[in-house]
Amino acid sequence: MTTATQSLDWNTVRDATRRYNVNRTGTHDLRPYWRVMAYRKYAGQPECIVRARGFENVLAECRIHRYQGERIVGSRAGFSADTLPEGLDADGFKAIVDEHNQRGHRNFWSGWDHTLADYPTLLKQGISGIRNQAETSWKQHSDPARRQFLESVIITLDAFSLFVRRHADACRTAGRDSLAGMLDHIASQPPRTFHEALQLVWLTQIVFVSEGRYANALGRVDQYLLPFYHRDMVANRITRDDALDLLQHVWAHIEELGEVTNICIGGLTPDNRDATNELSYLALEATQTVLSPHTNLSARFHDGTPETFHRACFECIRTGVGFPSVFNDHVLIQGLEEIGTPPDVARDYCMVGCIETMLAGRQQAWSDSRFNTPLLLLKAMQRMRQEPVRSYDRLMDLFREEVQIAMKEHTDNFNQYIDQFPADRFPDPFLSALTRDCIERGLDINAGGAQFKRMHGICIMGLATLADSLAAVRKLVFEESRLPYDDLMAALDADFEGHEATHQLLLNRAPKYGNADPYVDDIAAWLVMFTSEECLKHTISGGGRFVSAMGSNVSNIPAGKEIGATPDGRHAHTPLSDAASPHFGRDTNGPTAFLQSVARPDYHKVLTGSVVNMKFEPDHFQGEEGARRFAAVTHALVRDRIQELQFNFTGNELLHHAKQHPEEYPNLVVRVSGFSAYFTRLGAEVQDDIIRRRAHV
Amino acid sequence: MTSSGAGPTYDPAVMTPITGTVFDIQKFSIHDGPGIRTTVFFKGCPLRCRWCHNPESIRPHPHLSFDARRCIGCGACFKACPNGVHRLENGRHVLDRERCRQCGACVETCYAGALETVGRTMTVEAVMTPVLQDRSFYRDSGGGMTLSGGEPTLQPDFAMALLDAARAEGIHTAVETCGFCDWNLLDRLRTRCDLFLFDLKAEPASHESLTGVPFERIGQNLRRLHDAGSPLWIRLPVVPGVNDTPARFQHAAEIIRSLPRIQAVDVLAYHAMGTEKISRMGLDTPPLNGIPTPSSEQVQGWIQQLAERGVSARTPGSA
């Protein structure tokens, strides 16, 4: 009895998936091989059929990998092997991979990764229900191209079904009969229970992985799983703990994927009620117990979000896992409605990848690209150098012009690029099967099948770098006339070498974003609105919107490498400010001022989403008092219409780093019983002391 | 403008602006009373605690501070100072502080921020502007404004005007005091203040040698505040080897137990940080040298000693 329960422990699964993730290098990815075998066999048939056959062969040939004790099956491990297929040496295998790659493949930019299936429909209808729809649609369409497309859809659905059945067989062989029975059922029929529903979702995710898609999301699990949970509860088939355990098993599997898997909870329902429910809380509990860096939990908040949910999110965040990120429904829904999304659909948004807004199961895959805005400011500043009359207004005109020119070029380039991926040569039948309206229309997701067109996020780099730079130029050069323009330019050219006083002037005598100073916060607000409206002026080739994004992840580092020193006092080739956050270390007035600054810009047109990283001392949020303090933060998000926040509870690691690199953390405030200090201005001994003390907390 | 509740409110239109000297306004202050607070640090203190960690608070007037580590050697201050305070001595930048008139000219030219004037004269309105910015955070977290120092009772009119201004806006108010002042000052603050954070620094026998003032009046004031019904939190600074003796804990515990309406007791563990600030300020208060910052086990030990004497204490902000 004890062994049985132990073997079903999600912990065991999580440890195994973690090990897999660490050790998987050195194996051969066999998916190209299996696809090419099918491509050769079906050569001459329409492209959608050939691709569907390739898809089918991967799912038919791959090894079914199981983890000891798992309650949810589905692994990526079976797509690769330590040995090459029989009769192939390394060169022969490479030739096949080359043949595969020559055929080409959709990628992140042409619409492939960062996607999400229409899970509500899949769970309601089951694989066979969707297949029936495709058959019905086939009968209704007479156009041969549409019929071929629908045939390719059916091939992929049958392949999916077979893949599920292969898992059933594997479970049966291993003596896991009840799991096998469930899998047999969902191989064709709609799931009946919470467990079956989760299992079907997870295998769909694995199929996406079999196709080579990356960073696919689970979407609003607490919404589409809720009917199953309720039914099981009423029928006494499940307990809360049991449901939690199943989620933990899925979360443990996410650890195996080793890639960002977004899970969305809370928010509003399509009919504008509070959507938070028991499963929202269970998802939080699963996240704070499994503690995987890949379960990227997103919590949606709105005016009517219950206090208990604010609190439960905090309990998860305080573990240090960094999740959930918190989002403001009102800001995001307003933006989606403004570009023509019906209100009920807009309210059903969720995220893919890190923070990117998505209309789940209704839209083409998401993509983004990097737009180095501070580079354009430097260009504008160089241009003004040549002009006889210089003013802040003139600089703004030049900057606007540079942005407009670059934006046109950027979107033209993007459109030219994706025009190389026409839907007939790069069909996507499986994702089409799981995206609303493709089957009814008989059209591929990228050929006008999807209910909504794609969004491409243009990541506006270095918001704070820009705002701080503009504020410094405006105040020091033009308003106070402390710094002649030519001197500023000379200092920037020299990366402040020999201009240290100017450097210090720029750093210390101009306002910095993140301190609730309207002087610079208003510049940031203008930048957000201006760049977002510029993005929205352009249309994606084939339909869809370019929208702005302020969520640069770590691309602020390479983008910073591309450009010289900036008037905010930033050294050449060092990172730009990250995403929509104030430049790290320059917010010196504490978190409340920080929040007031980031609430200043109106983000509703930033439709891809924004990232504001808040770094906190864990000390600040201890005990009951800490929970109350944190509630004030999430309430500020909702009330002040901040779009997104995420929290990083800094600990010893950061302090060690700050001690080694004090220049990066000039204003890191540490609190020590009853008083506080700037960490990097303390002597080494005192720093060690604080680090040592913290180790005991 | 009419007053919105009991007690007078500050009205800049009809009153001469009251000003005070403040050395810092700290937002998101979480160790000075409940919730998220803004702490206004008053300059000037009647005590000279040997472990003082806010030495910038001691002198009542603005004061020049120099942090050599931030100095980039630009030489601007040498030219700016009319009194020749800044000098090079064997290649080292030294300050002839005797001659400094605190005019701030050098500070203005020091872009590196190595020179700072600690302390500003501020109007009530100027203090209230940042305080009011965070109202919604006070409301959501149960926080408010704390006057600390230094010693707020050394600038009583300014303190009262700030408390009135905060109360008129419905903001919770707290005052941290060492208790060494005339009772009538505390009595006047009392009616405008929702919470006192009252420091007990040492037991009577060593109080004067450690803080420069005797304990007697402090003890009386604490009792009177208590008897008058003021909500009280007690703060116990503890410095290892100095005031962590059984006698000290015994004394604190006896007082606390005799005042049943005390709501909380915070143990403030010593930290060596003050010694650095003192050198920056050019102050000669004898710092406590060589005392290591206590470990959290030590702090827990003190809390335990208090517990054994019937007092339940905690570290601030951790309730």
Ligand code: SF4
């Ligand atoms: S404050 Fe004035 S007098 Fe004092 S050192 Fe600076 S410039 Fe000289």
Ligand code: SF4
């Ligand atoms: S002005 Fe400041 S940075 Fe320059 S020499 Fe004087 S103290 Fe140093």
